[in-house]
Amino acid sequence: MDTFLGTVHGLAWAVYVGGALIMELVLRHAQVYMRPSQVGVVCQRAGQRYRWWALASLAVLGFTGALMVLRLDGAELAARAGSPALSLDDSYGRTLVLLAALWLVLLAIVGEIAFRVHPAMHARVSSSMSEQQVRRERRRMGAAIQRMNRLLRLELAGALLALALGTTLRLGGIA
Amino acid sequence: MNLASINWPLLIYSVFHAVAIAVYLGGAIAMEFILMPAQSAIPPAQAQVMGEKTSDRFLKIVWGALAVIVVTGFLRLYELNFLTAGWPPFKSPLDFDHSYGRTLFAMLLVWTLLVLNGAVMTFVLRPRLSGRMAAGTSAAQATSSQNARISAARWVQYLSRADIVLAMLAVLLGASLGLGGLL
Numbered sequence: 001m002d003t004f005l006g007t008v009h010g011l012a013w014a015v016y017v018g019g020a021l022i023m024e025l026v027l028r029h030a031q032v033y034m035r036p037s038q039v040g041v042v043c044q045r046a047g048q049r050y051r052w053w054a055l056a057s058l059a060v061l062g063f064t065g066a067l068m069v070l071r072l073d074g075a076e077l078a079a080r081a082g083s084p085a086l087s088l089d090d091s092y093g094r095t096l097v098l099l100a101a102l103w104l105v106l107l108a109i110v111g112e113i114a115f116r117v118h119p120a121m122h123a124r125v126s127s128s129m130s131e132q133q134v135r136r137e138r139r140r141m142g143a144a145i146q147r148m149n150r151l152l153r154l155e156l157a158g159a160l161l162a163l164a165l166g167t168t169l170r171l172g173g174i175a
Numbered sequence: 176m177n178l179a180s181i182n183w184p185l186l187i188y189s190v191f192h193a194v195a196i197a198v199y200l201g202g203a204i205a206m207e208f209i210l211m212p213a214q215s216a217i218p219p220a221q222a223q224v225m226g227e228k229t230s231d232r233f234l235k236i237v238w239g240a241l242a243v244i245v246v247t248g249f250l251r252l253y254e255l256n257f258l259t260a261g262w263p264p265f266k267s268p269l270d271f272d273h274s275y276g277r278t279l280f281a282m283l284l285v286w287t288l289l290v291l292n293g294a295v296m297t298f299v300l301r302p303r304l305s306g307r308m309a310a311g312t313s314a315a316q317a318t319s320s321q322n323a324r325i326s327a328a329r330w331v332q333y334l335s336r337a338d339i340v341l342a343m344l345a346v347l348l349g350a351s352l353g354l355g356g357l358l
Contacts, residue, residue: 007351010349011343014204016197019205022233026229026233029228030225038218042217049208050209053205053208164190167189171181171182171185172181
């Protein structure tokens with residue numbers, strides 16, 4: 001059971017971090033060579049899929065992570081190198097709390113991307129709009145794209161930090 | 176536990192090892208299930224440009240990740256005192272008598288398969304996919320070249336999916352190592 005949980009947890013991390021990295025390092029790079037109109041279509045499609053993958057991965061991470069903590073045996077834990085303990089007085093316990101906090105932050109960022117920023121990136125321009133309204137709409141979209149870029153980078157940094165923190169748990173934590 | 180008692184080299188190698196695995200597996204899944212479907216939403220000529228650029232960049236990331244995985248894997252074993260400079264280099268439990276050793280050798284085998292797949296994709300299939308037809312090419316040559324490209328694209332897809340399955344297997348084996356191995 002522990003191997004199964006560890007595998008599912010590891011897979012969810014890989015999907016989440018790998019997805020964030022591909023969006024940042026591969027998709028952004030490819031956009032330079034594409035026509036602006038196609039960039040919009042690809043980003044919209046990729047973004048739609050990515051947000052559900054990211055949300056599902058985070059849900060799996062939270063669920064399997066909580067189960068793994070619940071299944072921790074105090075005696076078995078104390079027998080590990082450095083005798084870690086599930087307490088705020090110990091680096092292991094503090095690292096776990098930090099990880100839980102980071103998970104919440106990542107969930108908030110992905111939620112913001114999925115339910116607010118991504119829908120705001122869609123253009124709502126029609127032939128009946130005045131020039132001023134079209135300009136305002138374009139400004140709004142530009143602001144949403146910039147906000148999306150900032151959030152994606154913040155998310156990637158948070159995901160990498162959480163992955164690093166999680167890895168330190170095997171060695172007793174670092175916080 | 177205090178910070179002074181942490182084995183910092185082991186910790187740094189472990190972090191890089193985990194990030195490289197996440198980049199490899201998560202990247203392959205994202206390419207297959209996020210970027211490929213998005214690519215199908217634009218005209219074929221643009222989709223080909225996007226496919227070439229994303230694949231070129233991703234292959235570089237893949238080779239980097241595979242290199243980091245094996246280097247940090249061996250460095251971790253060294254820090255854990257499972258490797259020696261003498262002969263044989265592997266110390267107990269890195270032998271076929273222990274589940275830990277068998278599982279680790281299976282992981283090494285999976286890594287080798289991933290490298291082989293990566294080499295076939297980089298040096299055999301990618302050049303076929305990105306080949307340009309010269310002026311004066313006959314209709315028969317153009318058809319043959321087109322068929323070769325379609326076949327290469329199909330093989331890239333098969334190998335990419337095989338890579339995802341192999342990498343998931345490696346994660347399963349790796350997760351079991353913390354509990355003494357699986358095999």
